[in-house]
Amino acid sequence: MYNLKNKEQPMVLKTPPLTSEYNMHSDVKDRQDILVCTVGKTVLHYNMNCLNDLHQMLKQRNDWMELGAADEQKPAKEGTVEAWGRSESNPVGGWYGLKKGLRGRFGMYIPPLMEALGLAEVTHEAKGNKMRAK
Secondary structure, three states: OOOOOOOOOOEEEEOOOOOOEEEEEEEEEOOEEEEEEEEOOEEEEEEOOHHHHHHHHHHHHOOOEEOOOOOOOOOOOOOOHHHHOOOOOOOOOOOOEOOOOOOOOHHHHHHHHHHHOOOEEEOOOOOOOEEEEO
16 A cells, blocks of 8 residues: 555645646545545546556556546547556456546546656656656
8 A cells, every 4th residue: 555645635746747736645435445636626536556557567568658648538549548547458457437427537647646656757748748667
């Protein structure tokens, strides 16, 4: 389990282009460890296993991978972190996002957390950001 802050003291992160701030903390819901991502008034939930699973995949890949963030209702660009985060071939067999309608944006909000935890490097360009395992 990663040492993530609680709701009262969340981690303050910035999106990969460094244009927007959001908060992230850990919690338990339905006896499952989750990540709670708060962007303005929007609250997203992600399966906590995404951190280890994505790190392992990136280590095996051993190269940069485009983030490709997209809302749930939009298709994810193939070969991106976003596409992997919703793929039936990932370790959970589908979406790491847990709130129907808000399951996307995995490629926007999880990479900066992994960077803050020392698990990955993330580029910080205006568009087309990438990540790789540390």
